[in-house]
Amino acid sequence: MMRMADSSSLVAETVTHRLVLPRDANHHGTLYAGALLSLALEAGYATAYQAAGLNANLVLKRVLDLRCYEPVPIGRVIRILGRQIHRGSAQIVVGLWGAPLDGNTSPWMDGVMQFVHVDPLGRPEPLTEEPETEVDPLDPPWTQLRERTRKLLHIRQ
Numbered sequence: 001m002m003r004m005a006d007s008s009s010l011v012a013e014t015v016t017h018r019l020v021l022p023r024d025a026n027h028h029g030t031l032y033a034g035a036l037l038s039l040a041l042e043a044g045y046a047t048a049y050q051a052a053g054l055n056a057n058l059v060l061k062r063v064l065d066l067r068c069y070e071p072v073p074i075g076r077v078i079r080i081l082g083r084q085i086h087r088g089s090a091q092i093v094v095g096l097w098g099a100p101l102d103g104n105t106s107p108w109m110d111g112v113m114q115f116v117h118v119d120p121l122g123r124p125e126p127l128t129e130e131p132e133t134e135v136d137p138l139d140p141p142w143t144q145l146r147e148r149t150r151k152l153l154h155i156r157q
Contacts, residue, residue: 014050014082016043020072027080030071031078036109039080040066040096044113047082047094052127058115059122061091064152066111070101078108085138085146086153090124091116093153095145112149 016039024035072078079099086093091114098109116153119125128151138146 009125014041014043014047016046016080016081016082018078018150020074020076020078022074025074028071030073031068037063037066038070039078040100040109041112041113043080043082043096044111045095047084047096048063048092048113051084051092051094051128052115052117056117056127057119058092059118061114064093064112064114065148066109067094068109069106070108072101072102072108078118080109083142085112085142087127089126090118092127093149095142095149097141097145099142099152107141110145112152113146114153117125119129122124 002069018039020031020035024031026032041063045060049056052058053081070126078101080097082094084092087094093112093114096109096111096113098107100106101108116124117127
């Protein structure tokens with residue numbers, strides 16, 4: 001399911017759902033870190049792809065930060081929200097937020113990933129839309145993830 005901020009904007013919030021299966025679990029019967037990374041990458045790529053436009057050729061540059069706050073047992077359906085939180089000339093940084101489980105108010109996970117648009121030879125190439133000149137307003141939890149991104153990338157405000 002995808003929600004667009006407005007029909008003329010490429011800024012989108014994505015929603016990814018996934019059932020945690022036994023193949024995703026560690027020896028404790030909870031979501032294995034490798035499976036978490038894979039799920040987060042899928043959600044992050046979908047978010048970056050939606051934000052960049054359908055003709056983008058994106059690759060993951062790096063996982064800037066990925067945190068797991070709560071173990072997720074087999075059989076649980078998880079939800080990961082994603083949103084573009086920074087855009088450069090050839091890059092998009094997305095924030096990921098694992099919707100709280102069992103009525104908790106804090107996320108079960110969150111993270112930040114950086115994707116780059118590349119040409120056919122794999123070299124960075126500017127996106128068709130210009131980078132941010134003004135910081136668009138964000139609501140929580142995106143404001144906190146944007147601030148974490150600024151610290152990790154040393155982005156000027």
